[in-house]
Amino acid sequence: MIDTNHTPRHESQFDRRAFIAAAGALGLSLSAGSALALTRSGQPSRTRNQPEAPAPADAAPPMPGYFGWATLADRALFIPGDGGNSMLLLSAKGDSCILIDAKMPYIASTLRREVEARGTRIESLVNTHHHLDHIGGNHAFTADIRTVAHAKAKARIPEQLERLQQAIKNGVRTISSSDSPEKETVLKEVEALAAAADAMTIDKWMPTQAFSGQIGAANLGTMPVDLHQVGPGHTDNDLIVHAPQLDVIHMGDLVFNNLHPFIDRDGGGSVKEWIKSLKYAKRLCKARTVVVPGHGDVTDSKGLDAMIAYFDTSMDFIQKQMRQKKTREEIVAMTVPGTEERGFPHLKERAMGAMYDELKG
Ligand SMILES: [Zn+2]
Numbered sequence: 469m470i471d472t473n474h475t476p477r478h479e480s481q482f483d484r485r486a487f488i489a490a491a492g493a494l495g496l497s498l499s500a501g502s503a504l505a506l507t508r509s510g511q512p513s514r515t516r517n518q519p520e521a522p523a524p525a526d527a528a529p530p531m532p533g534y535f536g537w538a539t540l541a542d543r544a545l546f547i548p549g550d551g552g553n554s555m556l557l558l559s560a561k562g563d564s565c566i567l568i569d570a571k572m573p574y575i576a577s578t579l580r581r582e583v584e585a586r587g588t589r590i591e592s593l594v595n596t597h598h599h600l601d602h603i604g605g606n607h608a609f610t611a612d613i614r615t616v617a618h619a620k621a622k623a624r625i626p627e628q629l630e631r632l633q634q635a636i637k638n639g640v641r642t643i644s645s646s647d648s649p650e651k652e653t654v655l656k657e658v659e660a661l662a663a664a665a666d667a668m669t670i671d672k673w674m675p676t677q678a679f680s681g682q683i684g685a686a687n688l689g690t691m692p693v694d695l696h697q698v699g700p701g702h703t704d705n706d707l708i709v710h711a712p713q714l715d716v717i718h719m720g721d722l723v724f725n726n727l728h729p730f731i732d733r734d735g736g737g738s739v740k741e742w743i744k745s746l747k748y749a750k751r752l753c754k755a756r757t758v759v760v761p762g763h764g765d766v767t768d769s770k771g772l773d774a775m776i777a778y779f780d781t782s783m784d785f786i787q788k789q790m791r792q793k794k795t796r797e798e799i800v801a802m803t804v805p806g807t808e809e810r811g812f813p814h815l816k817e818r819a820m821g822a823m824y825d826e827l828k829g
Contacts, residue, residue, distance in 0.1 A: 534650040535549055544557055550571045552569050554571055555567075557711050559588075568760075572600070574637075579605050594615075595707075596707050596721065597621055597707065607672035607673055610675070614676055614688070616679055625673055629669075640659055682698070695708070695710075701742035703736050710752050715758065718760040720762045723759065724764055779823075783827065785802075803816065
């Protein structure tokens with residue numbers, strides 16, 4: 469999806485539900501209204517509501533499987549839903565691959581099975597940051613697959629153990645209410661995980677390799693893939709994953725495409741610094757570079773521009789209200805003009821509050 473001005477109609481229901489589960493597990497308070505609206509909308513979930521890949525000329529038909537797999541570029545595949553967006557980068561021969569982000573913990577076995585069903589050997593898994601909707605699936609990989617995250621992410625994973633276990637158990641309900649044609653197979657996998665969840669220890673989720681530089685190839689496999697860490701943003705450990713040969717970039721949650729963002733100040737995030745990461749990523753982009761956001765539709769460099777504009781406009785707006793002596797309570801209840809159509813409305817007040825707090829210092 470190149471158009472960054474679209475409404476969030478393509479945002480899959482399932483992804484929203486999984487995100488809400490993730491948000492709940494992260495301790496975000498979501499209004500009952502938003503959860504109710506999701507339950508009542510009755511739209512068939514996700515997946516058959518296919519994500520739109522950004523290469524219209526050779527757009528491939530949807531690929532079989534539980535996830536709404538889509539082609540991003542030659543040798544780059546998009547895996548939406550059940551947590552953050554994942555991406556699969558295939559080697560020139562297609563016999564090996566690098567997986568970016570591991571989704572929610574309950575779907576881990578399914579994710580690994582579908583990746584391997586493509587006849588490709590997973591050389592590395594990269595976590596774009598420590599949130600459980602991106603590292604949750606690590607437990608299906610770390611025993612035998614190189615799993616790379618920023619050093620600061622490793623420090624933040626252990627405190628999530630209970631939430632990770634709970635998210636696995638909650639997955640049974642999530643899959644039971646899904647309308648996926650693959651539901652029976654996936655439910656068996658999720659039930660098996662849920663039965664073992666309480667006995668799982670945090671080492672199952674720990675990356676096997678820490679990345680602490682600013683730019684590096686990190687020895688991920690046979691294909692050149694660069695990791696970039698610019699500084700604090702969504703958290704203090706966001707990695708930008710760039711495959712220059714394939715001309716694709718995974719931004720992790722540095723991009724919530726046309727959605728209200730989660731700004732994790734407790735996790736070391738900062739809006740002022742976040743903008744620097746977005747501007748940095750723009751310099752990696754060429755005319756047709758595909759940009760994968762952590763949440764929302766696939767985009768290109770315009771998605772980076774839109775995210776920068778969202779923060780600039782919002783910070784200016786909030787600062788103006790502060791000069792007019794508006795209270796925090798009054799300000800977080802406001803909607804920044806131009807952001808009315810953004811998805812994840814349940815995150816709006818929290819985002820406004822985080823920006824207010826940062827400006828207040
Ligand atoms: Zn996140």
